[in-house]
Amino acid sequence: MPWCGPRCGTAPSPAARSTGRWRDPRRSGRWRAMPAEGGAGRPLAPRRLAPAPAARLSVAAARERVLALAAPVPGHETLPLMAAAGRVLAEDLPAARDMPPFDTAAMDGFAIGPEALDREPPLPLRRRAAIPPGHPDARPLAAGEAARVLTGAAVPPGTAAVIFEEGCRLEGEQVVLLRRVSAGQHIRPRGEDAAAGTVVLRAGRRLGAARLGLAAAAGAGPVVVRRQARIGILSTGSELLPPGAIGPDGRIPAGTIPDANRPMLRAILADPCVALRDLGIARDDDAAVAACLAAARDLDLVVSTGSAAGSEADRLGPAIRALGGDVAHLALAQRPGKPLLLARLGALPLLGLAGNPVAALVGALLYARPLVERIAGLAPSALLGQPARLAQPREAGERTEFLPARLAGEAAGLPLLEVPRRFGSARLTPFAEADGLAEIRPDGAVRFHAFEMLAGG
Ligand SMILES: Nc1nc2c(c(=O)[nH]1)N[C@H]1C(S)=C(S)[C@@H](COP(=O)(O)OP(=O)(O)OC[C@H]3O[C@@H](n4cnc5c(N)ncnc54)[C@H](O)[C@@H]3O)O[C@H]1N2
Numbered sequence: 169m170p171w172c173g174p175r176c177g178t179a180p181s182p183a184a185r186s187t188g189r190w191r192d193p194r195r196s197g198r199w200r201a202m203p204a205e206g207g208a209g210r211p212l213a214p215r216r217l218a219p220a221p222a223a224r225l226s227v228a229a230a231r232e233r234v235l236a237l238a239a240p241v242p243g244h245e246t247l248p249l250m251a252a253a254g255r256v257l258a259e260d261l262p263a264a265r266d267m268p269p270f271d272t273a274a275m276d277g278f279a280i281g282p283e284a285l286d287r288e289p290p291l292p293l294r295r296r297a298a299i300p301p302g303h304p305d306a307r308p309l310a311a312g313e314a315a316r317v318l319t320g321a322a323v324p325p326g327t328a329a330v331i332f333e334e335g336c337r338l339e340g341e342q343v344v345l346l347r348r349v350s351a352g353q354h355i356r357p358r359g360e361d362a363a364a365g366t367v368v369l370r371a372g373r374r375l376g377a378a379r380l381g382l383a384a385a386a387g388a389g390p391v392v393v394r395r396q397a398r399i400g401i402l403s404t405g406s407e408l409l410p411p412g413a414i415g416p417d418g419r420i421p422a423g424t425i426p427d428a429n430r431p432m433l434r435a436i437l438a439d440p441c442v443a444l445r446d447l448g449i450a451r452d453d454d455a456a457v458a459a460c461l462a463a464a465r466d467l468d469l470v471v472s473t474g475s476a477a478g479s480e481a482d483r484l485g486p487a488i489r490a491l492g493g494d495v496a497h498l499a500l501a502q503r504p505g506k507p508l509l510l511a512r513l514g515a516l517p518l519l520g521l522a523g524n525p526v527a528a529l530v531g532a533l534l535y536a537r538p539l540v541e542r543i544a545g546l547a548p549s550a551l552l553g554q555p556a557r558l559a560q561p562r563e564a565g566e567r568t569e570f571l572p573a574r575l576a577g578e579a580a581g582l583p584l585l586e587v588p589r590r591f592g593s594a595r596l597t598p599f600a601e602a603d604g605l606a607e608i609r610p611d612g613a614v615r616f617h618a619f620e621m622l623a624g625g
């Protein structure tokens with residue numbers, strides 16, 4: 169199956185035009201019918217908004233347009249630290265205490281005083297009772313004493329260094345130092361990581377695992393974070409059945425297909441910074457679309473699939489216009505996912521992805537996810553990818569292609585990608601074995617986008 173309908177293949181050559189047939193370079197040996205021109209051949213849809221190829225937006229330009237659709241949410245909330253994993257800090261976070269809060273033993277061993285530093289071994293010292301972590305001993309170290317300390321314990325006042333136990337021998341009540349010790353050895357001085365009051369985390373940073381650990385180490389209690397981005401997900405199309413739903417006879421009713429897009433959107437947009445609202449399926453009539461959008465008025469964004477191309481059955485755009493909103497249909501220089509709808513209904517922005525499931529998947533990864541990140545106050549993930557090679561050479565198309573790709577090893581230090589022989593914008597089966605997307609640009613450059621990097625696996 170080709171990526172898309174007959175209107176969006178590469179342009180036929182003059183020779184092909186003369187025969188009325190043209191060759192699809194992606195299906196060697198297979199021929200497709202020549203696209204109808206003007207009024208000849210099959211009837212055209214009464215109103216279609218796809219601009220001419222020259223007006224198609226590049227992936228980078230489309231991302232800019234999409235990211236301009238909405239700003240980061242302004243609201244804040246205060247959460248206990250343990251509930252703030254993955255959230256975005258709304259205020260700078262200063263250390264509540266010195267880090268570490270006291271001079272700390274970095275080894276199991278013995279705390280020694282200044283008189284025992286840099287001395288020729290063996291050096292006998294009097295052994296003092298052990299200081300375990302969490303049980304500080306405020307008595308200063310006397311001259312000639314060595315206090316047993318365990319890693320993480322506060323060293324007693326007057327400690328000049330810690331010698332680890334492997335460098336000592338016990339003889340009755342004595343500890344004999346078997347090597348020279350220099351000042352400060354195996355001590356983590358109070359405040360060496362940060363002094364109390366120092367800002368250790370800036371507003372706007374996400375509290376991922378490491379930063380959450382840092383916040384906890386800095387003594388943070390409740391933290392002020394950005395409120396979650398409220399995102400609605402909507403499928404459009406009268407042919408859709410809710411995912412998992414089957415007819416009473418156990419079969420899918422004639423003419424219907426399961427909604428494959430909402431589960432994908434849910435998985436791609438799920439994030440601690442996001443509160444997702446499932447807006448369900450809007451049938452192809454204006455009242456049904458309006459009812460779904462009425463349940464979305466308090467959201468920060470709706471991401472929909474289907475109805476993006478603007479045929480007469482696509483009611484999303486007309487329904488938004490009828491409600492007083494603005495709608496723009498874009499055509500992108502990419503495959504799949506050529507049509508993209510941007511809309512605004514009052515304060516509510518809407519991003520409409522193409523309905524074919526692979527187009528919806530690619531659109532959600534390339535456009536919806538970065539926009540949701542921006543709304544949540546995160547930096548939108550860049551579409552970097554790794555330079556890669558294809559195991560089987562492929563002709564580049566006029567548009568940037570995104571194909572399911574399996575990692576098949578490495579060639580000249582680059583990931584080697586296998587792309588299935590048969591794929592299309594309505595075929596999800598090749599993704600069963602895919603590790604990510606292969607991006608093939610019109611100039612032939614190939615990039616690999618691992619699902620882990622795109623949140624799409
Ligand atoms: N005359 C033209 N026809 C089409 C063009 C074109 O340029 N001229 N573009 C084709 C391309 S490319 C795409 S992509 C689709 C995009 O159309 P829409 O976004 O308006 O999507 P729909 O028409 O609503 O659906 C397309 C296709 O996808 C199936 N679908 C929709 N939603 C779901 C879902 N949630 N789960 C599973 N499958 C879904 C739907 O049944 C259709 O088969 O338009 C082409 N046509």
Ligand code: MOO
Nearest residue numbers: 504505506527593
């Ligand atoms: O190629 Mo369409 O744009 O099937 O997604």
